[in-house]
Amino acid sequence: MKVVVTGGAGFIGSHLAARLHEQGYEVAAIDCFHPYYPAERKERQFHALTGGRVPLARFDLLDGEATKRWFSQFRPDVVFHLAALPGVPYSLAHPLAYIDYDIKATVNVLTAAGEAGAGHVLFASSSSVYGDRGNVPLKEEMADGRVVSPYAAAKYGAESFCHAYAHLYGYRMTMFRYFTVYGPWGRPDMAIGTFLRRLLAGEEIVVYGQGTARDYTYIDDIVAGMIAALQRGGGRSEVFNLGAGAPVTMEQLLAELRKHFPDLKIVQAPERKGDVKATWADITKAKQAFGYEPNVPFAEGLARTVAWAREHER
Ligand SMILES: CC(=O)N[C@H]1[C@@H](OP(=O)(O)OP(=O)(O)OC[C@H]2O[C@@H](n3ccc(=O)[nH]c3=O)[C@H](O)[C@@H]2O)O[C@H](CO)[C@@H](O)[C@@H]1O
Numbered sequence: 001m002k003v004v005v006t007g008g009a010g011f012i013g014s015h016l017a018a019r020l021h022e023q024g025y026e027v028a029a030i031d032c033f034h035p036y037y038p039a040e041r042k043e044r045q046f047h048a049l050t051g052g053r054v055p056l057a058r059f060d061l062l063d064g065e066a067t068k069r070w071f072s073q074f075r076p077d078v079v080f081h082l083a084a085l086p087g088v089p090y091s092l093a094h095p096l097a098y099i100d101y102d103i104k105a106t107v108n109v110l111t112a113a114g115e116a117g118a119g120h121v122l123f124a125s126s127s128s129v130y131g132d133r134g135n136v137p138l139k140e141e142m143a144d145g146r147v148v149s150p151y152a153a154a155k156y157g158a159e160s161f162c163h164a165y166a167h168l169y170g171y172r173m174t175m176f177r178y179f180t181v182y183g184p185w186g187r188p189d190m191a192i193g194t195f196l197r198r199l200l201a202g203e204e205i206v207v208y209g210q211g212t213a214r215d216y217t218y219i220d221d222i223v224a225g226m227i228a229a230l231q232r233g234g235g236r237s238e239v240f241n242l243g244a245g246a247p248v249t250m251e252q253l254l255a256e257l258r259k260h261f262p263d264l265k266i267v268q269a270p271e272r273k274g275d276v277k278a279t280w281a282d283i284t285k286a287k288q289a290f291g292y293e294p295n296v297p298f299a300e301g302l303a304r305t306v307a308w309a310r311e312h313e314r
Contacts, residue, residue, distance in 0.1 A: 002026045003230075004076040006061060006109055007083030008054070009033065009042040011187045012124065012178070012222060016080060018049040019223050028074055032060040034101070036085055037188055045185040061105035064112075071112035078230060079113045081106060082124040084155075087189050088274045091151035102154035107161055114169030121171050122230060123162050127179040127215070127243065127279045128152035135213065135247065137282035140177070140239045149274035159239065166237040174234045176226060179243030179281045183219030183301060184308035191253070192216070192302070196309040199261045209271030212250045213278040215243040218301035221294035225286060232290040243281025244294045256299055260306045 003020055007013040008029020020027045029046070033039040046056065059066045061083055085091070085101040106123070113121050129143045129152055147153050159175055166173035182192045191214075195205045225242045258264050286292035296304075 001078060002074065002076045003078040003080065004028050004030060004074060005080045005082060006030045008056060009046040010082060011045070011185055012181060012219065013082045014046045014049040014185065015219050015223050016226060017054045019227060021050060021054050023227065027054050029054050029056045030061065030070065030083065031056060031058060033058060034085065036087065036090065041188065049185065061108050062100055064108040067108045067112045068115060071116040075116050076118050079109065079118050079121045080226065081109045081121060084124065086187065088128065088149045088151045089272060091149055092274050095150035098150050098154035103157050103161065106158045110161060110165035114165060114171065118171055120230065122174045122176065122226060125159050125175045125177045126152065126155045127177050127281065128276065129156045129159065129177060132276040135278040135280060137280050138241065139282045140241060140285055148276060163237050172234050173237040174229050175239040176242045177239065178222060179215040179217050179241065179279050181217050181219055181222050183305055186305060192305060195257060196306065197313050199264060200309060200313055204265040204267050206267045206269050207250060208269050209275065211277065213247040215245065215247050215279045215281045216298055217242060217244045217294060218296035221296055225292040228290040228292060240286040240289065241281040241283050242286060242292065243283055244298070245281055245283040247278060247280040248298050256302050
């Protein structure tokens with residue numbers, strides 16, 4: 001079975017491409033190496049994880065003709081569409097780039113997938129589509145478009161295009177709402193990645209706002225969930241939360257980090273615009289549909305991430 005992973009040199013994309021390859025799929029990756037975070041880091045993570053065994057096409061999915069051409073040549077059975085601009089704060093300064101990379105590029109992929117005869121598209125959405133709901137388990141049907149950042153608005157819009165194109169082309173469509181994914185090679189702009197880099201450099205860390213919590217999800221659990229969803233096939237157009245199902249407060253995260261970095265020093269800063277206060281996934285739907293079962297406890301996942309960072313982030 002032929003599978004393409006867009007955003008294949010990104011954090012989740014590299015892990016996913018590597019795992020799919022190990023499982024015997026014929027995998028190709030596409031990435032444009034957008035400078036949102038350093039291309040050099042993406043090169044390193046892609047090669048470290050895939051061992052150079054996954055072919056990588058470098059082009060921009062905003063180029064609809066190039067996208068169609070590539071898809072008509074490779075003719076994937078399955079499309080994991082992960083390519084996007086991911087940052088919430090960056091989206092406040094560059095909202096139109098999110099209409100480009102999170103919506104227009106998605107429409108190009110959805111069209112090219114349909115015309116190349118793909119049978120299943122799996123799309124990387126985000127827990128940010130729930131907006132700022134407070135500390136309650138978030139169920140899939142609760143998203144109603146009342147979001148709090150341009151990034152989240154773009155992801156919510158992209159989900160709508162996914163529904164529409166699944167209807168138009170008749171492929172199966174699975175959308176995943178990830179909840180703060182972390183682990184080795186984790187995104188350098190997120191809290192855990194930023195904290196580890198600063199701690200290893202002997203610097204203080206900056207904590208925005210107070211009383212925040214996140215449903216941190218370990219990368220291996222996410223990848224296992226995505227592949228389980230692929231293997232089960234799935235319906236016409238379905239949305240699933242992929243979280244750990246248990247929120248971790250900033251205090252708990254800092255307490256865990258202190259076990260590894262006893263000298264940790266904090267600078268308190270005001271809440272960041274566009275941030276949500278808390279996320280907490282209800283993962284019942286994914287459990288029932290494809291046996292999704294996150295099984296890396298937060299302390300264990302963080303310990304593995306710290307060990308990785310000590311080796312790679314110096
Ligand atoms: C940077 C960013 O956009 N990250 C993503 C992240 O946001 P999400 O906000 O969930 O995760 P982050 O790791 O970026 O931040 C977690 C918490 O840590 C705080 N914090 C962060 C960095 C720092 O140096 N200090 C600090 O205190 C944040 O204000 C937040 O309260 O999850 C969303 C939903 O899954 C994704 O869609 C987003 O792509």
